[in-house]
Amino acid sequence: MPRAARPTPALAPAGDAPLTSLRGCGPALAEKLATRGLSTVQDLWLQLPRGYEDRTKIVPIRELQAGAAAQVEGVVEAVEKGFRYRPMLKVAISDDSHGTLVLRFFHFRAAQVAQFQPGTRLRCYGTPRLGPQGLEIVHPSYRVVEPDEALGSVLDPVYPQIEGVAPATLRRLIGLAVDRLPPDAALELLPVEWWADLGLPSLHEALVTVHRPQAGDDIPALLSGRHPAQRRLALEELLAHHLSLRGQRRAHRAHAAPALRDARLANALRDGLPFRLTGAQARVFAEVARDLAQPVPMLRLVQGDVGSGKTVVAAMAALLAVGDGQQAALMAPTELLAEQHLVNLRGWLEPLGVRVAWLAGKVTGKARAKVLAEVASGEAQVVVGTHALMQEGVAFHDLALAIVDEQHRFGVHQRLALVDKGPRARGNVPHQLVMTATPIPRTLAMAAYADLDVSTIDELPPGRTPVTTVVLGADRRPELVERIRRACAEGRQAYWVCTLIDESDEVVARAAQTTFDELTAQLPELRLGFVHGRMRPAEKQAAMLAFKNGDIDLLVATTVIEVGVDVPNASLMIIENAERLGLSQLHQLRGRVGRGSAQSSCVLLYQPPLSQMARERLATMRETNDGFVIAERDLELRGPGELLGTRQTGLAEFRVADLTRDADLMPRVQLLGERIAERAPQLGGRIVARWVGGAVRYASA
Structure with a gap:
């Protein structure tokens, strides 16, 4: 950082003033604004318009x-x-x-x-x-108005609505706050050299432009969020959130964690597997093992495409904990997926003498009491389950490693709850291994997972055949029925996925129930199964198990099978109304086939006419099987909130930044974050205080 940079208060005195210092803002109004995190004048400077109305x-x-x-x-x-x-x-x-x-x-x-x-x-x-x-x-x-009454000369900002506060009142208060903006010298936190070369204005100029754009400003750029003033604010906001995540990571790593170094059991599992680890699996396990050998908590995200072999890496990591005399827990978002992990782990670990316990919502009564006692005593060395693992009554004897599968389906608070199960009484917290089969584009990972190290399994095991994808209009259904008949006659199995359970007048989509009834009538010689989200877990489990065991030829299902069991014999996937699903979900569903050595196909059935976005999505699916290419495209088309599940991940909702639109700023943000961490950590604290304030929501997540 340039020596010329001098310390600046996190809050300029003018910005530190309470909202009641503004004319017309009494205690009752201030209380309503406080519910949205607005308590100082500076908070109003950063309450940015979500759009503009052109009344000029x-x-x-x-x-x-x-x-x-x-x-x-x-x-x-x-x-x-x-x-x-x-x-x-x-x-x-x-x-x-x-x-x-x-x-x-x-x-x-x-x-x-x-x-x-x-x-x-x-x-x-x-x-x-x-x-x-x-x-x-x-x-x-x-x-x-009177005839020839003058028009306004500036665009009218439109601010996010706040319950109980009239838009005109909020606009007036923000106007009063902007009147109090101090000059650049008192407001600026970033040295000029860090933003001027990008052609961006000072923070003061950027705030005035965004709150009070003039008729001569680049209106289309403002309306699209690409104006230099908005980019300047986005740069600082992204930097604040990046520094906040780094700070959380630093706080977490200040705790101690058990150093897990006994690799004998993990090596025994690797040597006894009926297949060899891919180069990518071996590399990622080495990264995990290196982390676990340190006396500070591991925070590592392992991402890999559907079927890339993440579970084996997780199993070997769990054995590093067991080898050291401690426990590991693996948490999955659904009973179906958790039970699949249970079957795999028992098959791999029990021959090595490792006790694997099962704890899910349906484990009740005496069986539950028995499992809880085994977990509390340490007799259960590896515990597999759903969110039931995080309930208050679950006490681990010595949890050293928490493995979370499909992290984006859990809230960060849920991840924290599992971490809290560690032996904090001895000052230790468990290591964390987070897995996802939803590949995360690099720019998004930089913003959303700056508190995690990221490992990527970018190689599929040998024997996996690429899935051929075709896109057909709904009028081709009769051909598909014949195709299923032929595939099943050859001993293969097939999925038919629908996006609705019952018929709906509002959405042009064939319901799963109707499809099941029609296909049962059209294919009387086949054994059909039906799975949907409203079934009881036991019924759903029984149907999936029957399909896995080959007792069902054709499984008609809703998208509940997106994360489901591994059926290598299934070689045909039909997705009805594919235009209604996002790319990542389509890719997850397609990943249910192609898990064996037989040539597999995925048919995307659509209902015309197609929107431009739907056309682009289906074209992308046809062109590539690469989950990372698909994730990048999905980010462009849908944005980060939908891709990650914003509310669930704890990914902040930004005031001005957009992770898709402003992705090109992320390398600069990361560079500035490193500079600040190395040379001016106090400056980082001031930037975080300005943009994130007390809302550092998940300190240790």
Whole structure:
């Protein structure tokens, strides 16, 4: 960091002031704002607009387009009040372009109706839509104006709504806060050299531009979030969250963890396997073993495509804990997946004399009491289960390694709960190994998992054949029925996946129940099974087990099988209404086939017409089997929240940054994070305090 950088307070004095110091903000209003984390003037500086309304020009009514927000001005021609199904007020206005527009209100007061006298001039803003009598705007913002009344000269910011606070009140308070912005010298935390070469403005200029854009500013850039002012704010916000995650990691690693170095059992498992580890598996296990040998907690994410062999690596890691006389726990999001792990681990570990226990919601009564006693005494050396592992009554004797599968399906608090099961009384916390079969694009991993080291199993075991993917319209269903008949006659098995359980009028999709009934009638010689999310776990388990054992030829299912059992004999996957699913989910489903040596196929059935995004998704699936390519494309198309499950991961909801749009800033963010950590850690604390504040939600997750 340049020597010229001087310490700056985390909160400039003007920003540190409470909201009640602003005119018109009393204790009651301040309390409502505090529920959204807004308690100081600086918090309002960083309460950024989610969009803008352009009231700097009037659009002739004849030139209005449905779906495009605009401001119009016209004279009231007619007013109609009705109570057909609910109260309704319609006001027709016209202008010099000889166009007519209907303003429609469902909530109105008598005083409002009195305003709309024929001949009154109104200036209205809203988004037109096609109505019964042409274009209309529902609940526009409007005011009565005089002829030739001046237009505004700046865009109007639109802020995120806060319950109990009128938008106009919030806009006024933020305006007062922006008036108090100090000059650059008192506000700036980052040295000029860190952002000027990107063509970005100072923080003061960026905040003023974002809150008060002028008519001459690049409006399209502002509306798309790509204006240099927004990029400047995004850079600092991404840096703050990056530093926050690094800080959490540092706090976690300040704890002690048991050093696990006895590799005899792990080596015995490796040497006794009926297959050789791939080079990628061996490399990742070496990385895990190196971490576990240290007396500080491991925090490692192992990502690998469907079927890449992550469970074997997890089993060998668990044996490092057992070899040292301690316990390991493996937690999976569903009983189905947890039970698959149980079968694999018992098959590999019990011949080595290792006791593997099973703890899920359906383990009850005396059986549950027995397992809990074994876990508490240490007799159970490896414990496999669902979120039941984290319940209060579960006490481990000496948990040294917590393995979490499909991390994005768990909340970070759930991951923490398992970590808390470690022997903290001795000052130790367990090591953590997090696994995911949803490949995470590098830029997203840099932002969302900066607190974890990332290992990648980027090689499939030999014998796995690439799955051929074809895309067909729904009118080709009869051909597919014949294809299933032929495949099953050859001794193979097939999946038919539907996206709904029951028929729905709202969505054009064939329900799983209807499909099951139709296929049963069309394929009387085959044994059909049916699995969906509303079934009891025992019924679902029985159907999946029957399919795995070869007692079912064709399994009709909803997407519950996305993370499911391994059936090497299944070679055909049909996904109905594939246009309704995201890329990662399609890839997970496709991964259910191609697990044996037979040539496998995945058929994506779609219901035309296709949207542009659906067309791109299906084309990507046809072009590649590479989970990482698919994840990158999914990030572009859907954004990080959907890809990771934002609420579940604890991934922060950013004020201005967008991990897809601003991905190119992440290498700079990582570089700056390293500079700050090495040379100016106090500066990092001030940046985190400004953008994240007390909301460092998951300190040790």
